[in-house]
Amino acid sequence: MTRRRWIDDWDPEDEAFWAETGAKVARRNLVWSIFSEHLGFSVWLIWSVSSAFLLASGFTFTAQELFFLVAIPNLVGSLLRVPYTLAVGRFGGRNWTMISAALLLVPTLLFAYAVTNPGTPYWAFCLIAATAGFGGGNFSSSMANINFFYPTRLKGAALGLNAAGGNIGVAIIQFCLPIVVGGAAVFGLVKASDGGIHLERAALLYAGLAIVATVAAYFFMDNLGTAKSDVRAQLSVLRNKQTLIMAFLYIGTFGSFIGYSAAMPLLIKLNFWVPEPAPLGTGIFFAYYAFLGALVGSVTRPLGGWLADRYGGAKVTLGAFTGMIVSTAAVLWTLLQVTPNPTADVAIAEDNKAWFPLFLGFFLLVFASSGIGNGSTYKMIPAIFRTEAGRTGAPGSPERAAAELNATKRASAAIGIIGAVGAMGGFLIPLTFSSPWVTAPMDATKTAFFIFTVFYLACAVVTWAVYLRKPHPAKAAVSYAGVGI
Template sequence: MAEAPKKRHHWLTGWNPEDEDAWHAGGRRVARRNLVVSVLSEHVGFSVWTFWSVLVLFMNPDIGFTFDAGEKFLLVAVPTVVGSLLRLPYSYAVTRYGGRNWTVFATGILLVPTSLTLYFVQRPGTPLWVFLAIGALGGVGGGTFASSMTNVTALFPRRHQGWALGLNAGGGNVGVAVVQLVGLAVVSLAGHTHPSYVAAVYLPLIVFVTLLAAWKMDNVDAVRTSPGARREAARDPDTWLISALYVGTFGSFIGYGVAFGLVLQNEFGASPLEAVSYTFLGPLLGSASRPFGGWLADRSGGARVTFVTLLGMGAGTLLLLVAADLRSFGLFTAGFTGLFVLSGLGNGSAYKMIPAVFARKAEAEVLSGCDASAAFARSRHLSGAVIAIAGTVGGLGGAAINVAFKISYTDGTGSGTPAFLTFLAYYALCLALIRVRYLRRDRAATRHAPNTTKEVSSV
């Protein structure tokens, strides 16, 4: 049995969650305590990341702003781009500075964009570039996903990582819905001329979570990355093919999450109250469905579940086109909500594809004579690197969705139809990719080697 981990200056040394005796003797309590604060930090980060999905609904002539639809879609796209690009350095930073230290910094720095938002969002005449700069700073909230997922992976044994990572990711994604609920509360209680109240709600929450992280979290010396793992992953074609699929799932979730209210305003002329009354439900249900997508993938194969969800998303997009043509607000919002649920399922199943694909590669290496433990250790390191890359690419896909809406609603037609047709074509491309590259192999792996794939897929 390994020695119990020692704690000094918030650093845990000798941490080995795979030691069941140490795990039950206190390791589980330590890991869960860190997980709770990690979920809170990521949740607040996602809320700040998607601030502008709510704030742009308030920015109308009543409070002195005359930004057009294209400018508003640009404003919600900029934080998405920055947050996505920060995922790679954030996932590295936690291995360099420690989970506690980086969580304290990553949460505390959210005070900067939140304070600037509070100051400028009700100052008429503020130029667009100021809001774009503030939105870019708010992108730091999107990076917390990568650092917290890396940290949680080191804290939990492989047999519990699926549950812990699903809870951590879901808790963060719910932040997209909660910030919209905050916007709904502000509109309902104070009217549509006080967007600064949304930012004001989050200032004390950020301070609280920052102090809580400094008090309750630990740094773990086991958080390490394999040298060159990302470079090796970047040379593997499956990295980019799976990333393309993740654009279809997570890219859709985050892209639709920040654009939904603006789409309702531009497609149906919805008021701020009408928009925020509907926009929270889709992200909420999509966040809740993500763990279920991973659970289904464990049982039916990640490629199969991702294929079915993307097929459903294609059907849902067709429904949106019909609803827009019929001018049916109810059918349109119902179809959009369905897309959120399906994208959440696809998020979970697409992430499960990553370790499964690299586990099969490890199996092939073992059959060719390589050492089994070394092959599967390498596959786990590569899986972690691919998760970081896919998360970055998927987030950029969300920004691309908002750019597509920007072009669609400013091309003279005032309709989202061109954007929806583009998304439909992309879902069709993803379906073809899964069918040709993964579906047959996923079925074979599920039938012939379920135990090995399942064990590695929990990483």
């Protein structure tokens, strides 16, 4: 039954229903969910590359101030993910997509105003950057919504595509912003504009797209009555230790993806580039390569979901963390070969340039591994709660059916909470790179990568110990091993 864009009868596990009706409706909602989430990610990370252009626009901020500026949206975005997820059960997926898309007008229009006024103080930029966190909240509400539309056997791929469509918004904003604002881009194929940098153009473009997303959600998306849930029931997943364990692992995967994406333009600028001779300086120009990491991490996310559907999420997640350990250690090794880059030492910049291909190559492997891990962890979340539901009643019983429906609601709530905690990595990573207790930027960067390598090792150990280690016979009945997680 459908009432004013509400669908009350929805059973994607019924193969006949799925083939006749469900698949078509789910695909339509997935497409527009991806579009809205894509814009959210773009607005969320608009500061990641625009901050590197602020100096060229006449603003004078230190490296630590710039790193903090790109970290603020990640902090706010992570905190908003819980209420955004709860909003799906309260207002409906379509309705909340409309609201969340419209809210993107706030950070974009404020951004456009601030960058056109040279007198805008740093604290004002911080406040405006905080509103960009609205875009970060979109991810959890979108993922929680799409989780209801698809059957268990397709959740890994569907959630992977939904997330990848959003994640790639990071790469798109980092690729397109230099072009739109008049900066050099695309490996030098696009030349800098003679009229200088106009950052407001990018903000106005995304403000227009936010209006399109709002209207599209109104006409083409649906609310599911089966997704309705009260806040207390959704927050009950906090008492489940699996939610906390998966949140820890998601800091390692998604936290790394969003944190490195935000910091990569500044990392390149500070360690491999000097501003002389103007306009493009010497060494590696950050705008040529800033988008590559986010692009790689985005396109490998659905691969992680597909691999998890095929081989099990825990196995793929362990492989992803193994890749992150090796490649992060390799990035650290390349930085140990680089000479700290003074802001006007052309000779050192040219020497460091020779190490940049290795730095970039290893860094892209970090992104690829994090993307695969993002897809596989999001396969694990609904599988964990469905496994728990499978211990209720007999197969086919009303108790089992009710438990499985409740498991989908709990998994969607867990997705928001896990996403919120994981996104905190996006705040902590840029902050670590700008460590105020380390005076030299290069020293701070080396220390950060060492800390990250150790953290990924801890994540790998937890994944193996909780989800892959063969249980003691006395505990086999409550084990998560061997159930496709």
